[in-house]
Amino acid sequence: MHPAPSVIIFTTLSGLGFGLLFWLGIDPTPPTGFTGFIFFAIAYALAVGGLLSSTFHLGHPERAWRAFSQWRTSWLSREGVCAVAALCILGVYAAALIFLGQNIAILGWIGAAFAVGTVFTTSMIYGQLATVPRWKTPLTPALYLTFSLAGGALLSGRTFTAIVLLLFAAAVQLAWWQRGDKALSESGTDLGTATGLGERGTVRSMAHPHSSPNYLMKEFVYVVGRKHALKLRVIAFCLTFVLPLILLLVPFNHVFAALAVLSHIAGVACSRWLFFAEAEHVVGLYYGMR
Amino acid sequence: MTTLPTSTDRKLGLVIDLDTCVGCHACVISCKGWNTENYGAPLSDQRPYGTEPMGTFLNRVHSYEVQPEAGPAQTVHFPKSCLHCEDAPCVTVCPTGASYKRVEDGIVLVNEDSCIGCGLCAWACPYGARELDQAEGVMKKCTLCVDRIYNENLPEEDQIPSCVRTCPAGARHFGDLGDPNSDVSQLVDSRGGFDLMPEMGTKPVNKYLPPRLKDSWDDQSLLAPLLEPVAEEPKGFLSWLDKTLDKIPGGAS
Numbered sequence: 001m002h003p004a005p006s007v008i009i010f011t012t013l014s015g016l017g018f019g020l021l022f023w024l025g026i027d028p029t030p031p032t033g034f035t036g037f038i039f040f041a042i043a044y045a046l047a048v049g050g051l052l053s054s055t056f057h058l059g060h061p062e063r064a065w066r067a068f069s070q071w072r073t074s075w076l077s078r079e080g081v082c083a084v085a086a087l088c089i090l091g092v093y094a095a096a097l098i099f100l101g102q103n104i105a106i107l108g109w110i111g112a113a114f115a116v117g118t119v120f121t122t123s124m125i126y127g128q129l130a131t132v133p134r135w136k137t138p139l140t141p142a143l144y145l146t147f148s149l150a151g152g153a154l155l156s157g158r159t160f161t162a163i164v165l166l167l168f169a170a171a172v173q174l175a176w177w178q179r180g181d182k183a184l185s186e187s188g189t190d191l192g193t194a195t196g197l198g199e200r201g202t203v204r205s206m207a208h209p210h211s212s213p214n215y216l217m218k219e220f221v222y223v224v225g226r227k228h229a230l231k232l233r234v235i236a237f238c239l240t241f242v243l244p245l246i247l248l249l250v251p252f253n254h255v256f257a258a259l260a261v262l263s264h265i266a267g268v269a270c271s272r273w274l275f276f277a278e279a280e281h282v283v284g285l286y287y288g289m290r
Numbered sequence: 291m292t293t294l295p296t297s298t299d300r301k302l303g304l305v306i307d308l309d310t311c312v313g314c315h316a317c318v319i320s321c322k323g324w325n326t327e328n329y330g331a332p333l334s335d336q337r338p339y340g341t342e343p344m345g346t347f348l349n350r351v352h353s354y355e356v357q358p359e360a361g362p363a364q365t366v367h368f369p370k371s372c373l374h375c376e377d378a379p380c381v382t383v384c385p386t387g388a389s390y391k392r393v394e395d396g397i398v399l400v401n402e403d404s405c406i407g408c409g410l411c412a413w414a415c416p417y418g419a420r421e422l423d424q425a426e427g428v429m430k431k432c433t434l435c436v437d438r439i440y441n442e443n444l445p446e447e448d449q450i451p452s453c454v455r456t457c458p459a460g461a462r463h464f465g466d467l468g469d470p471n472s473d474v475s476q477l478v479d480s481r482g483g484f485d486l487m488p489e490m491g492t493k494p495v496n497k498y499l500p501p502r503l504k505d506s507w508d509d510q511s512l513l514a515p516l517l518e519p520v521a522e523e524p525k526g527f528l529s530w531l532d533k534t535l536d537k538i539p540g541g542a543s
Contacts, residue, residue, distance in 0.1 A: 001413075059407015059427025066404055067385035073292045076410055077385035130379070130490055131416045188489055189416075191354075195368060196484045196498055197308075201358035206365065209318070209350035212342040216418045219409065282487070283418035286352060286370065 001132065002219050003276035010054035011122060012269045014083075015144060017046030018115040019152025021090050025112030027156075032101045040094040042155065044087070051083060075128055079121035086114035119148040126275075133183035134279045139176045146172045147240075147268060154264055157257070159248050166248075170241040173271065177233060184280050184290065194285045205288025221284040225277025232274055240267030292384045294377065298396035301468030302434055303374050303495035304454065305477055309502050310461035313353055313367030317453035317462060321349040321371070321432075324452035329437045330402045334425035346423045348372070348432045349453055364504045369462070371453070372419035372432035373486065373494035374398050380411035380420060380431075388429070396468070396495060397436055402428045416490045439464075467495050 020043040024030055031039050055061045068084070070077040090111035096102040123144035126135040150165035191205070192198015240263075247260035280290045325348055326332040335345035349371035357363040374391075378398050381389045388404035389411055391397070400411075407427040412420040420431045435451035438444060448455060454462040465474035474497075477483070483497035511517075524532050 057409070059409075059422060059429075060405065063386070063404065063406045066387070067406060067408070070292045070385050070387050073382040074385045074410075076383065076408065080385065125383075125410065128383070129414055131414060189487060193487050193489060194416075195354055195366070196486055196500070197354065197356050197366060200364070200500075200503070201356045204355045204357065205352065206355045207353040209315075209347070209352055210343075212344060214344055214350075215346070215421045215424065216412075219412065219422075220418075281413070282416045282490075286418055 001276045001279040001281055002222050003225060003273050004057050006053045006056040008269060008272045008276065010050040011144070011272050011275075012050070012265065013046045013053070014050030014122070015119055015148040015268070016151040016155060016265065017043050017048070017050060018083075018086065018118050019148035019150070020155045021047060021086060021115040021152070022112045022149065023152045023156040023158065023161075025090060025093065025108040025115060027108070028105075030097055030103055030108065032097045032103075034098075036094065036097045039156065040090075040098065044091075044094075047083070047087065075121050075124040079118060079125060082114050082117040082121050086111050086118050089114060116145070116148075119144050131282050132279050133187035133189070133282070134180040137176075137179060137183070139172060139179060142172045143169075143176050147271075151264055151268065154244060154248075154261055159252065163245060163248055166241050166245055170237070173237065173240070180278070184282075187282075189282050189285065191285045191288065194282065205286070208287055216283055217287060217289075220281035221287060221289045222277050223289065225274075229274060229278055232270060236267050236270035236274060238267070239263045240271055243267075292381050292387055292389060294381055294391055295393045298376075298392070298468065299394050300466045301374075301376070301396045301495045302439070302465070303396070303467045303474075303497070304371070304434075304451070305463040305465070305467075305474045305483060305497050305499060306369055307461040307463070307481075307499040308366050308368065309499060310459045311351075311367045311369060311457075312459050312461070313351055314458065315351050316456050316458055317369055318347060318349050318351055320452045320456035322347060324435065324438070325430075325433070329433050330400075331423055331426040331428055331430070333430060334423050336424050344424070346421045346430050348419075348421070348430060350418075361506060362504060364501065366501050369453075370417060370419070370486075371496075372398060372434075373417055373492070373496040374432075374434060376493035376495060377491060379414040379416075379490075379492060383410045383414045385410070397434045398431065399433055399436065400429050400431055402426070405429050416487050416492065417494075434464075467497065 024039055055064055067077055067080045071081050089107055093104055093107040093111055096104050120141055123141040127140035130136050146169035150162060150169045153162040153165050191203045195203055197203050243263040244260035247256040250256060284290045322333055333346040337343050349369060352368040352370060354366045354368055355363050356366055374396055378391055381391050381398060386404045386406055388401045390399060405428040407422055409422050411429055412422060420429050423430050439449055441449060450464045454464045463474050463477060465472045467474055469475060478497045481499040483499050485494050
């Protein structure tokens with residue numbers, strides 16, 4: 001799959017932003033006044049910034065409001081509904097904390113549920129696609145949720161929770177990679193089933209429909225991305241988990257905490273790039289590619 | 291509405307005969323022509339005369355080579371367009387309701403005025419049947435020439451999809467695959483028509499007819515006995531000539 005920068009920025013930043021919003025929402029003693037303002041400003045900047053970025057890859061962003069209508073069947077529509085609900089409800093919760101010093105806990109809980117719901121629905125946009133066997137697994141929502149909650153805990157300064165969740169997320173990431181590498185071959189889909197000619201012999205693509213690449217090949221076949229995949233996995237793993245864990249385990253220091261957050265964000269972005277670049281869409285089979 | 295209908299009154303679709311298709315791409319060209327001038331946004335081209343020309347097509351013809359375990363390989367030309375699936379995954383993922391499947395005839399269409407060009411339907415389609423038009427920013431797909439098949443301003447013989455009307459080999463057939471007595475359903479039954487990627491659970495309406503197996507090099511022709519030499523040994527004048535010529539030195543045996 002083509003790793004569109006807008007979608008990588010969106011899933012990375014919004015995941016962290018909604019993760020932070022979740023922890024702020026369920027906090028029994030949430031920050032108030034100016035401290036509260038700083039926390040909520042960071043969370044909203046990440047969540048809203050990511051959402052805005054995701055509209056850049058649309059052919060018609062001016063019609064984006066229509067995307068709230070089909071929540072009955074569409075995970076993308078459900079994501080939009082959850083995101084707007086989380087941002088509106090937590091907006092009231094945050095305003096009460098910042099300006100009135102009042103903790104309306106029920107709003108925090110409802111907003112936190114929608115924040116987690118946003119991350120889950122985002123993950124299901126990918127996790128539902130049978131056409132991308134690497135993504136079609138319950139491990140995909142597990143990956144997005146653990147990343148988001150771990151990142152949110154890290155950003156909100158919950159050191160112990162962050163350590164536990166980072167370890168969880170690291171395990172899910174390893175399991176997701178491990179399964180993903182076998183997903184296409186184990187899906188049973190190949191050029192034989194794609195053409196229905198597999199029982200007659202080995203099918204080989206002899207000529208593409210056109211002499212140069214088309215939209216489908218540019219969008220779904222991204223071979224370049226796999227050249228350095230293993231090295232990038234090591235880099236992503238170290239930046240997302242290893243370095244932040246080391247920085248959290250040494251005695252607390254604001255510089256180390258900031259470095260842990262920056263390292264984690266860079267690592268998640270790298271992991272998300274691989275999430276798209278390594279994913280094989282079955283339509284590539286028709287072109288003799290994967 | 292992106293909820294799929296539980297059933298459709300008819301299942302209009304195509305039957306593509308891989309035995310007959312000669313890979314001429316005439317269906318591709320007629321499809322591009324008709325659908326650029328008619329329903330919805332035109333099918334744009336990018337750099338048509340430059341390097342790496344690219345464009346939106348609703349129908350593309352691949353060519354495959356099938357190598358059996360023994361014997362010569364076989365070339366199969368393979369036209370591919372929207373299969374108008376009964377369980378169309380492209381429809382249910384659409385966030386705006388722009389994609390829908392019609393109850394009356396099962397055709398899957400895009401309302402381009404509602405399409406935001408997010409591309410998720412193309413991601414959900416295993417067949418590569420949907421292409422995001424690079425000029426218009428909306429999703430394009432085969433309409434089964436919905437603007438021809440019900441168009442009473444056209445002569446009756448033209449009230450079929452453009453690709454079917456154009457195919458010079460008669461490799462494309464159009465009809466109601468939900469009616470077991472229709473010509474296309476009979477054709478599918480008699481020829482062993484099959485689905486593409488049945489494991490995806492999309493239940494495609496369009497069917498493909500298999501190419502017949504290639505002749506073996508060892509097969510005897512029915513005409514072979516008639517092609518045997520009529521006279522093994524010469525008789526009469528030719529016999530005398532044969533012997534006389536043999537006596538002349540320098541000849542071959």
